[in-house]
Structures are given as C-alpha cells and as structure tokens.
Amino acid sequence: MERLAPAKVNLGLSVRFRREDGYHELHTLFAPFSLADRLVVEPVSAGLHFQGPYGRENLAYRAASLYLEAAGQPGGVRILLEKRIPEGAGLGGGSSDAAQVLLALQALYPAEVDLFALARTLGADVPFFLLGRGAEARGVGERLKPLALPPVPAVVFFPGLRVPTPLVYRAVRPEDFGPDLPVEAILEALARGEEPPYWNSLEGPAFRLFPELREVRGRMRALGLRGVLMSGSGSAFFGLAEGPDHAKRAAEALRAWGRAWAGTLGGGDAGSGPA
Ligand SMILES: C[C@@](CO)(OP(=O)(O)O)[C@H](O)COP(=O)(O)OP(=O)(O)OC[C@H]1O[C@@H](n2ccc(N)nc2=O)[C@H](O)[C@@H]1O
Numbered sequence: 001m002e003r004l005a006p007a008k009v010n011l012g013l014s015v016r017f018r019r020e021d022g023y024h025e026l027h028t029l030f031a032p033f034s035l036a037d038r039l040v041v042e043p044v045s046a047g048l049h050f051q052g053p054y055g056r057e058n059l060a061y062r063a064a065s066l067y068l069e070a071a072g073q074p075g076g077v078r079i080l081l082e083k084r085i086p087e088g089a090g091l092g093g094g095s096s097d098a099a100q101v102l103l104a105l106q107a108l109y110p111a112e113v114d115l116f117a118l119a120r121t122l123g124a125d126v127p128f129f130l131l132g133r134g135a136e137a138r139g140v141g142e143r144l145k146p147l148a149l150p151p152v153p154a155v156v157f158f159p160g161l162r163v164p165t166p167l168v169y170r171a172v173r174p175e176d177f178g179p180d181l182p183v184e185a186i187l188e189a190l191a192r193g194e195e196p197p198y199w200n201s202l203e204g205p206a207f208r209l210f211p212e213l214r215e216v217r218g219r220m221r222a223l224g225l226r227g228v229l230m231s232g233s234g235s236a237f238f239g240l241a242e243g244p245d246h247a248k249r250a251a252e253a254l255r256a257w258g259r260a261w262a263g264t265l266g267g268g269d270a271g272s273g274p275a
C-alpha cells in the first residue's frame with residue numbers, strides 16, 4: 001500500500017499564554033500543502049521492518065510500534081519511507097508520516113484502537129494529520145475542528161536553517177502572546193485572494209534567535225507573494241500566489257536562496273490518502 005504524507009502550514013498561529021505544565025496554549029489554523037513524503041506499508045508475517053532515516057527514533061517507526069502493540073500484535077509490517085519534506089522546518093513532516101502509518105495499519109489490521117489517542121502521544125501535530133483536511137486547533141493542537149479551506153496556489157520556501165521547536169518555545173516572551181485569530185476574516189480573505197489578517201507569534205522568538213530570518217518575508221513579497229508567514233516554529237515560510245504559473249515562477253526565483261516548492265494549500269485534494 002502506497003500513501004502520501006502531506007506537509008502542513010499554519011495559516012496563522014497565536015500563542016495565547018504559557019500553561020502551568022510549561023506548554024503553550026495555541027490557536028492555529030492548519031492547512032495541508034501538496035508537498036508530500038512517500039510511504040509504502042506492507043503486511044509481513046512478523047516483526048517491524050523499517051527503511052528510512054532515524055531508525056527506531058523515526059516517528060513513523062514509533063507509530064507502527066504503538067499501533068501493533070495496541071492492536072495485540074496482529075502481524076508484522078514492512079515500511080519504506082521516502083522523505084521529501086525537509087525536517088525541522090515547521091512543515092510537520094514527521095507528524096504526517098506517523099499519521100499515515102497509523103491509518104495504513106488500521107486498514108491492514110483493523111482493531112478497536114483509538115487512533116487519536118495514539119496520535120496525541122506521538123506529537124502535538126499528529127492528530128491533525130489523521131483528519132486529512134484543514135482544521136482549526138486549540139490546546140497544543142489536539143482540540144480540532146475541521147475547516148473547509150479553499151484550494152490556494154502557494155509557495156513554500158525553506159531557507160535551510162533547521163530550527164529546533166523547543167528552542168523557539170523557550171524564547172517566547174509574554175509580549176509575543178496574542179488574542180484568538182480572526183478565523184472568519186482569514187477564510188474570507190483566502191477565498192478572495194486578499195492578504196489574510198493572520199500572524200505567527202513564534203516569528204518574534206525565531207527572529208530574535210536567528211536574525212537572518214528577518215530577510216525572508218521581504219524577498220518573498222518582492223516576488224508578488226501575499227500573506228507571507230513563517231510556518232509553525234520555522235524556518236519554512238509560505239506565501240500565496242496569484243495562480244499556479246505565478247507560484248512556479250516565484251519558487252524558481254527563490255531557489256537562489258534555498259529550497260522552494262510551488263503547490264496548493266488547503267482544498268480537498270492536498271490531503272492525505274493513498275498515492
Ligand atoms: C510549532 C508547531 C505548530 O504546529 O509545529 P512545528 O513547527 O513543530 O511543525 C507545534 O506547536 C509543535 O508541536 P510539536 O512538534 O509536537 O512539539 P513537541 O516536539 O511535542 O514539543 C517540543 C517542545 O516544545 C515546547 N512546546 C511545544 C508545543 C507547545 N504548544 N508548547 C510548547 O511549549 C515544549 O517544551 C516541548 O517539550
């Protein structure tokens with residue numbers, strides 16, 4: 001069974017406050033983006049055979065191990081993971097791989113297993129990727145409300161700087177906290193091709209830690225991209241294009257500074273599922 005694990009971008013991310021447990025309460029809109037990792041998941045008689053980076057530390061391996069245990073070891077599995085989403089970019093690649101492994105194993109070995117509960121233990125972004133569509137999220141990302149997003153041509157740019165998520169959260173200051181995102185206004189602006197009134201509270205701390213990231217927005221705006229924003233804890237940024245051709249031209253120009261992909265965010269077909 002072949003499956004695609006799409007990337008995500010955060011169409012706005014507001015850090016509301018710091019919680020007693022040290023985590024940060026978020027309000028964010030998740031949108032799938034068409035850049036995707038490729039997974040092959042096949043049943044075998046026994047054992048967990050994994051081919052891909054990070055070995056047993058890989059979230060895809062850990063997801064498989066958790067599912068097989070929760071399902072009572074119904075059989076073995078062979079997983080092949082081909083990475084295309086850059087790691088540590090704020091694009092959620094590892095979380096997406098994990099979600100696709102959970103879905104594939106549930107299809108291969110159906111059992112009374114709460115996938116959302118397993119997903120939460122793997123990472124804050126994993127439950128979103130089980131949905132396979134846009135979502136509004138609260139908590140640390142586990143309280144989800146599915147969201148109908150229009151398909152929008154977009155560019156994702158990765159300047160090549162790997163930003164560890166814990167480092168960025170540790171650098172958050174009270175002045176970075178924000179109110180709830182104006183969800184309706186953001187959706188209307190997206191549908192009309194206007195600049196959405198969103199922000200990412202993690203840009204402040206990320207820019208203080210890595211000042212070179214301050215230049216990215218200007219570069220992307222100069223190419224005519226709108227609504228340019230850092231995704232998650234960075235260092236990838238995305239911007240909205242006027243159409244697929246504009247997205248391709250902008251991505252081409254951005255490759256002078258890093259990696260860039262033209263694609264679609266939101267919509268019905270950017271989500272997960274068989275390749
Ligand atoms: C920023 C976001 C936005 O979608 O995504 P990415 O940029 O990583 O894709 C997420 O909040 C990333 O969640 P996730 O990637 O699961 O974070 P984890 O590895 O679980 O957390 C690493 C560390 O960051 C801090 N942390 C994480 C999430 C959160 N809401 N508040 C926090 O303070 C905690 O100290 C935690 O130990």
Ligand SMILES: Nc1ncnc2c1ncn2[C@@H]1O[C@H](COP(=O)(O)OP(=O)(O)O)[C@@H](O)[C@H]1O
Nearest residue numbers: 058059060087088089090091092093094095097
């Ligand atoms: N399947 C995986 N894909 C990517 N990274 C993984 C995976 N499994 C574990 N990791 C670890 O998780 C870190 C964060 O990866 P990723 O989920 O791609 O980024 P982000 O959290 O920035 O969205 C990586 O640097 C790597 O150490």
